[in-house]
Amino acid sequence: MLSNDSITIKRSPGRPVTIDPEAVAALALRIFAERGYEQTSMEDIAREAHVGRKTLYRHFANKADLVWGGMGPVIEASAAAFDSAPAEPLPANAILDGLREAVLAGIAAIPDLAVTRGRLRLIAEHPELLSRSQEYLGTRHEQTRSYLTARGIPEDTARYLCAALSGALFEAWLQWAAHDDSDPAPYLRRALAVLRLG
Amino acid sequence: MLSNDSITIKRSPGRPVTIDPEAVAALALRIFAERGYEQTSMEDIAREAHVGRKTLYRHFANKADLVWGGMGPVIEASAAAFDSAPAEPLPANAILDGLREAVLAGIAAIPDLAVTRGRLRLIAEHPELLSRSQEYLGTRHEQTRSYLTARGIPEDTARYLCAALSGALFEAWLQWAAHDDSDPAPYLRRALAVLRLG
DNA sequence: AACTATATGGCACTCTGTGTCATTATGGAA
DNA sequence: TTCCATAATGACACAGAGTGCCATATAGTT
Secondary structure, X not given: OOOOOOOOOXXXXXXXXXXXXXXXXXXXXXXHHHHOOOOOOHHXXXXXXXXOHHHHHHHOOOOOHHHHHHHHHHHHXXXXXXXXXXXXXXXXXXXXXXHHXXXXXXXXXXXXXXXXXXXXXHHHHOHHHHOOHHHHHHHHHHHHHHXXXXXXXXXXXXXXXXXXXXHHHHHHHHHHHHOOOOOOHHHHHHHHOOEOOO | OOOOOOOOOOOOOOOOOXXXXXXXXXXXXXXXXXXXXXXXXXXXXHHHOXXXXXXXXXXXXXXXXXXXXXXXXXHHHHHHXXXXXXXXXXXXXXXXXXHHHHHHHHHHOOOOHHHHHXXXXXXXXXXXXXXOHHHHHHHHHHHHHHHHHOOOOOHHHHHHHHHXXXXXXXXXXXXXXXXXXXXXXXXXHHHHOOEOOO
């Protein structure tokens, strides 16, 4: 996509990167789905990707990151939606509308819904992957909290709301993945409905 | 406490257990707090407890279980409170009162608040321990969900409520641990307040 | 005393994740 | 072109988590 004829990437001197992390992650996702997550070692992935095991660890912090890493853009997009939020004062439950807007904006950031569904199903099936949710989803807590507190929500309430939101939304994504509906929006909306802001 | 003069424990034939798991967990908790969680190996714990490393793994599923295991009684007590819940039909937001009651019942099951606070502070400081929350807190989801659905809450809403509840309550416990108030009840009450059941 | 049942712990193994370091491949300067 | 600085690679070694196997130890039972 990048580095086409018009846009040339500025490269520093030094050996160029030989592998495409996204392709490797996709390969790993396929292998995990076929043979099982625990049954597949990092060396297996490295071998099939024609890459050294050490190199694999340079591009992915750990084994779970091969699966969770792909969720990064979605989470960032969802968090970034707060930056373009309109107001600073404190409307009543319009705050929840802002939350919903940000959450739904995350959907648009997903390049391939089918791949994401496969990723989430894999996560749902493996406790080790499931337990990593906070590690990645917790990224947006900071932004969500500041969004809430800036609109008049008390400090501690904002904390609990973030925690509840995070849990409910993740559950919604898992539910969407477990079913066959193409649009995750209804699931996310229903999850948001269990929160109370007043 | 048990096996006093009146109550005699029926013992199967075979070598008796030589270690006290609770004492070992308490020891581990102290060592972790002193030297750090990652910096302390299972072999370190085993050595100081005068126990083989293999034996340690027989009583604790993994390293995190040395810390999280102690939360078991609290979680069970909280879940058991649903069994003694009064009604089956569907009051309006009296359901939330039942939830609150169950949650507060968990507090009574804590033998030593100071130890629990230390445990939670340790958990809060270490991402690896923090990520295990679902693994242990998820135990009561089944019971909480059936409590909600039996009282008229739709299946999917109950799911999202459980997820939100779990996240918010855990955050409340962490907040209580981070502060110095002796009673965790107010924190839990505020966390419950972010939920909506209607 | 012999037998049975259970806990222990030593040993070896796989896998994860990290640190070290020589090697390799590039862009740029001489 | 040749040399050099730079950055990615992968081989090697290592510590620690977690598991399986098995000999040993300690109890109750016959």
